[in-house]
Amino acid sequence: MTIIRVALDTPLDFCFDYRWAATAGDAAPPRIGQLALVPFGRREVVGLIVAVDVATEVPADKLKDALAIRSQLAPLSEQWRALCAFAADYYQRPLGEVALPGLPKNLRALKTTALDRALKKLAKTAAAHDATPAAAPLLNPAQQAAADAIAGAQGFAPHLLYGVTGSGKTEVYLQAAAQILTRHDDAQILILVPEINLTPQLEGNIRVRFPAVMVATLHSSLAEGERMTHWLAAHLGRARIVLGTRLAILASLPQLKLIVIDEEHDPSYKQQEGLRYSARDLAVWRAHQLEIPIVLGSATPSLESWQHAQTGRYRKLELRERAVAAAVLPAVHLIDMERNKPLDGLTPMLIAALKLRLQRGEQSLLFLNRRGYAPVIACDACGWISNCSRCTAFMVLHKPEHRLRCHHCSLELRIPRSCPTCGNVDLQPLGRGTQRVEEGLQAIFPEARITRIDADSTRRKGSAQAAFDTVHRGEVDILIGTQMVAKGHDFKNLTLVGILNPDTALFSQDYRASERLFAQLMQVAGRAGRAAQKEGGSASEVLIQTRYPQHPLYAAVVNHDYDHFATELLAERQQAHLPPYLYQALLRAEARELVTAIDFLTQAATAVEFPGVTINDPIPMTMTRVANVDRAQLLIECPSRPALQAFLKVWLAALRAIKTRAKWSLEVDPVDI
Incomplete structure (x- = not known):
């Protein structure tokens, strides 16, 4: 009798044994790394064979037969299985939950039709082409x-x-x-x-x-x-x-x-x-x-x-230098919004810079990491604001669609004709998103070709690439975008970047906020001046609108000084005992009532004592409620990665024994706390 041990995509932290009897059409013995079709409860599922043996501890009357082996596919290699095993061990997840989702869905289908079709298609694909490769540019x-x-x-x-x-x-x-x-x-x-x-x-x-x-x-x-x-x-x-x-x-x-x-x-x-x-x-x-x-x-x-x-x-x-010899890093200037008052979100200095680029046939980019028309609408009479009824968040005004939309739970509502609280019909948008900036620019520069690229304007498949292609072809004068445009794109004719409303990240409770803001500003600034300056053309320039021009982060951006900024930030992290000088894990819990989640985390905090591991108090998450579910978290810290891993293995066993209605999950090395 041949026994195969199969990892399945389940939250259960063990594999399952099945009996294998070769059929006339498939006499080859099963091999580790192959996929197998097996019964699981009332379903049939595809799993990964992780062991082949002749014995099992499962009683014979409870042992089920495997249904088929995907023998037409070469077994997944030992090094690939080792990668999945490491990920499962480090991130404290079952092996099947790591290995199976990493495979294409069609490969895990009950029938092999899609697999057979793909193999035939691949067999017909030419391995090489006769085209002459493009010449590689000379490196500096x-x-x-x-x-x-x-x-x-x-x-x-x-x-x-x-x-x-x-x-x-x-x-x-x-x-x-x-x-x-x-x-x-x-x-x-x-x-x-x-x-x-x-x-x-x-x-x-x-x-x-x-x-x-x-x-x-x-x-x-x-x-x-x-x-x-x-x-x-x-x-x-x-x-x-x-x-x-x-x-x-x-x-x-x-x-x-x-x-x-x-x-x-x-x-x-x-x-x-x-x-x-x-x-x-x-x-x-x-x-x-x-x-x-x-x-x-x-x-x-x-x-x-x-x-x-x-x-x-x-x-x-x-x-340290740009690849194009005549291209230089853009000059970065700060616009003090207390002195240079904005009109419709744009300061006179930025408007003048945009006008100059339009006159010279050059492209400009306005970066605002907030989509929609406005973050919120409000009633001046009673103070009502457009909160989401299902989340601890505002509903964002999307004016072209005449909708209010929550960007967290996707709830959509019509824009109310009057205040739901007092009946006032004069509701006003507060703040600016990319849609509102686009509307304002069209009023200031009616002759300009303006394109907006964000998650709303690129919902259809292929629409993002089509939009970027128009920019590369020079068919856009002013590009407005979110983080989608901030990195990786090489716009040859772009000489001006305007950055709107970056200040909110300066006061975030997330200790990584300054690191991320600096990276974001440097990346979007880097879209300007990537080609050599044309004769009579504009020097590349970045204008940052801010109410805090004296902030040291902006000084580092102005000087393109990542080295100094990173050194200072690392010193702060070390002094504050934060990553990368400390290792963390985060236990999250969610339930219909916040007290249920907090109660589970309170029990979890006292479930295991482990030397050198700090278990902080459970607290509600910053965005406590999402889609009518309340969320809380518990942060674990340790100066030793191996010690933290050892603790988590013991702790997880204790957590699984706690009876709770809360749904919980563990994240190792969290990036959002």
């Missing part, structure tokens, strides 16, 4: 040194590629990859980007540069059939360059020789639901596991990576 000395250092590294070699915006980090990635692909006939390269809208531009550059190489993309916007084909190309070693977002770190890549994490500082690399993993951290572990080089690139590295570079754990490679 700093770029060449960085590319050679990465490509020539032996074994596990983490590199922090610290380069100012526009310094040509992407070109370093590509030329280092080219050296590795030339040296190893079967080598695979994994390149991660933080957001889906950054993949088309980079994918286009890669395909032009490597026309004889199969390229696969992996991100959540792909149709399931397309994602299946691309995943299989990576799994079978056909795709030699794989480009994707954070989920691609869990792709099966049997011949992986280099990992690149672009914009490594970006919080989008941390999954915020389900398995709350950091793709950046898993990438570093995977590189260590495979003994290969990894590159973490950024103009504003995370403090964790900066500290590793300062202590020698990572090798720092620096690009």
